[in-house]
Structure formats: structure tokens, C-alpha cells
Amino acid sequence: MSLRIALNDVAYSQGTTKLINDATCTFTTGITYVVGRNGAGKSSLLKLIATAARPDQGNIIYTQLIRDDQAGMYRKQLSVEEIRTMIGFMPQHFRGHSDMTIERYLTYIAYHKGIPYRLVKSSIEKWLQESGLHELRRRKLRTLSGGQLQSVGLIQALLNQPRICILDEPFEGLDNHEKSFFKHALNRLAFHSVIIISTHLLEEIERSENNSLVYIDEGTLRYCGGVDEVDNVLERFGDL
Numbered sequence: 001m002s003l004r005i006a007l008n009d010v011a012y013s014q015g016t017t018k019l020i021n022d023a024t025c026t027f028t029t030g031i032t033y034v035v036g037r038n039g040a041g042k043s044s045l046l047k048l049i050a051t052a053a054r055p056d057q058g059n060i061i062y063t064q065l066i067r068d069d070q071a072g073m074y075r076k077q078l079s080v081e082e083i084r085t086m087i088g089f090m091p092q093h094f095r096g097h098s099d100m101t102i103e104r105y106l107t108y109i110a111y112h113k114g115i116p117y118r119l120v121k122s123s124i125e126k127w128l129q130e131s132g133l134h135e136l137r138r139r140k141l142r143t144l145s146g147g148q149l150q151s152v153g154l155i156q157a158l159l160n161q162p163r164i165c166i167l168d169e170p171f172e173g174l175d176n177h178e179k180s181f182f183k184h185a186l187n188r189l190a191f192h193s194v195i196i197i198s199t200h201l202l203e204e205i206e207r208s209e210n211n212s213l214v215y216i217d218e219g220t221l222r223y224c225g226g227v228d229e230v231d232n233v234l235e236r237f238g239d240l
């Protein structure tokens, strides 16, 4: 199932402030890193793609490649409702439900995402064991450290192996063990899913040939292309 997200001349404002200008870019399977300085518009761009905000102008078209015996191969346009069932999203400064325990919160999210009842417990158990959060599973979210909360935010986004995964600064505050665990999970997911990650940590960018880069500056997309160009892009448009 090959997905494509195409932004066509997308503009987005808050009040009189234009946050995104005429953004045209395509996202496909694999990891795309969205980079730019503080305030460049990364979070705004991710919210638009996650359907958490709506463009003032232009559109975002989500299509899926369909193989059909009769009709052959064609691209089907997906509705917002269909897209929302496919998205895993972690906003910047994830908080979750502060009075729930980790276990209860993830169970609630799992049901919400339609994970079959019989798989919920074992799936959450596995994520908690592998991420190192198992011993903390009965702690309320408000008592967690920044890195622990970030891990819960990542698990809730990745729990149902989403076909579209949008993560705003996912590596912020994680220790090396947590980073390598989630990177591994993302690399596995990237074979079948569109993964969009905003980051200002250049060392977190994996320069694999399947990965892409978007450089945003003052709401304008200056570069959309292969991640192998990252050094040239930073030299041309400015370091982060």
C-alpha cells in the first residue's frame, strides 16, 4: 500500500501572521526530516499534514496506490476521515492525560485507535518492556520526567503501526537507549509508512538513500529532496 501526501500551494495564517507560504511538496514512504531554525514553521507544517490545522489556501491531497484486477493500478484519493484513522501524531511538548497512569493512558489510546481488544494488553506490554518503561507503568503521566513522557508520546503515536506517522521533535529529551530504541522502530516502520519528523538536532538525521529532507525558513519551503544534500542545503540556506 503506497501512500503519497501532496501539498499544493498551501498557505496558513494565524490572525494576520502568515506561518506557511505557498508550500508545494510531496511526501512518500520512508522518513522525511523537516528542518529549520526556531520559529521557521516546522510545527505549523506538521499540524497541517496531520489534519490538526486547515490550510487557508491550496490543498493537501492524500492518495493511496490501488492494485485492482479489473482497473489495474490507480491512485485513490483518501478522505480526511480515512486519513485520520491512518495517522499517528506526536505534537511538540506532548502532555497526554496527566492524571492517567502510563498503562491506562496507552490502553485508552489503543482502544481509541481500534486495536483489537485481544491484542491491546500484549501489544502495550511489549512496547513498555522494550522501551524501558515497564517498571513505571503504574505511574501517572504528571509524575514522569521529560524523557519518560516523551517516550509515552512516541509509543502512543506508534502503537498501531500507523501508515502515516508525524512526529514533532521526537528525540528531544530522550537518552541514548531510548533514542536508539525508537529510531529502530521508526526505521522498521519506514518500509511501509510515510514518516515525517521535525528536528533541530542534525545528528539525529539518518542519511539513508530512502530518506528525504525538507528545509523550511520563515514559512517557506526552500528545499524538498534527498537527505544526501543536507550539507549543501545547510551551507546554502543557513545552519540551524
Ligand SMILES: Nc1ncnc2c1ncn2[C@@H]1O[C@H](COP(=O)(O)OP(=O)(O)OP(=O)(O)O)[C@@H](O)[C@H]1O
Pocket (backbone or CB within 6 Å): 014, 015, 017, 019, 036, 037, 038, 039, 040, 041, 042, 043, 044, 045, 092, 200
Ligand atoms: N497562534 C499563533 N499566532 C501567531 N503566531 C504564531 C502562532 N503559532 C505560531 N506562531 C508563530 O509562527 C512561527 C512558526 O511557528 P512554528 O511553531 O510553526 O515554528 P517551529 O519551526 O516549529 O519553531 P520551534 O522550532 O521553535 O518549535 C513562529 O514565529 C511563531 O512564533
